[in-house]
Amino acid sequence: MFKQFWGSQGQQAQQRPQEGNNNPWYAPSASSSPGSSRPATPSPSSSGSFGAQRPTDRPSSASHVSPAEAACIINALKDKSVDELRKLLSGDDAYQNFLLSLEPVKTQNKIRDELRNETLQLARENLEKEPRIMELRNQCRIIRTTELAAAQEKLHELERRKEELLKLYSPASLLHLLQDAMNKTDEESESLHRQFLDGEIDLTTFVQKYKKLRYSYHKRALTHLAAKTSVTG
Numbered sequence: 001m002f003k004q005f006w007g008s009q010g011q012q013a014q015q016r017p018q019e020g021n022n023n024p025w026y027a028p029s030a031s032s033s034p035g036s037s038r039p040a041t042p043s044p045s046s047s048g049s050f051g052a053q054r055p056t057d058r059p060s061s062a063s064h065v066s067p068a069e070a071a072c073i074i075n076a077l078k079d080k081s082v083d084e085l086r087k088l089l090s091g092d093d094a095y096q097n098f099l100l101s102l103e104p105v106k107t108q109n110k111i112r113d114e115l116r117n118e119t120l121q122l123a124r125e126n127l128e129k130e131p132r133i134m135e136l137r138n139q140c141r142i143i144r145t146t147e148l149a150a151a152q153e154k155l156h157e158l159e160r161r162k163e164e165l166l167k168l169y170s171p172a173s174l175l176h177l178l179q180d181a182m183n184k185t186d187e188e189s190e191s192l193h194r195q196f197l198d199g200e201i202d203l204t205t206f207v208q209k210y211k212k213l214r215y216s217y218h219k220r221a222l223t224h225l226a227a228k229t230s231v232t233g
Contacts, residue, residue: 069104076102171231175224182220189213 076098077085087094099105167173189210196206 072102072104171227175227175231178220178224178227182217182224185213185217185220189217 080088088098089095100109192201192206192210192213195201196203196210201209
């Protein structure tokens with residue numbers, strides 16, 4: 001940005017030496033004395049002539065220089081002699097040294113160097129972590145090929161057991177189990193009745209056992225009926 005600002009001013013100044021002594025800025029009358037290297041303040045007529053000769057087709061890139069930056073550049077140039085200004089216009093080294101001496105440029109270069117150093121530090125840290133990353137990657141590969149396969153097999157086994165348990169304790173399965181228990185109790189009570197008729201057990205024993213079996217049978221029958229009604233309803 002400073003190059004753009006100073007470059008536009010430099011183009012104007014480089015054109016003026018070619019104009020000869022007709023330009024009041026370099027005219028002998030513009031100097032305060034022969035021994036002084038400082039430019040004198042231009043006269044009103046000279047200022048008007050200089051303003052008239054200022055190029056109107058200034059590069060648009062110079063408009064990107066902020067007023068504060070332009071003021072900083074002007075402040076650094078205002079005390080320089082004509083010879084010093086000519087050296088800045090004609091010598092790349094002098095111009096480069098002057099540009100690097102400006103505070104905005106110093107600040108910008110400082111920020112650039114800090115960002116570059118931080119980037120390099122992050123890059124070094126990432127490179128230092130590369131062996132650890134490779135180690136973790138190898139561990140993940142081993143886990144994926146060995147432990148993961150075993151874990152997946154165990155998971156499938158657990159899923160099969162879950163399906164079996166769900167089927168076992170489903171309403172239909174429970175009703176079927178309850179029906180089997182009812183039939184078994186009914187068969188036991190019938191077998192006990194035959195034993196009593198055949199005289200294999202006495203009356204007291206028959207009554208106690210038979211009463212218990214029939215109570216269990218009817219209880220299961222009522223539970224089966226209620227459950228079946230609840231499922232179908």
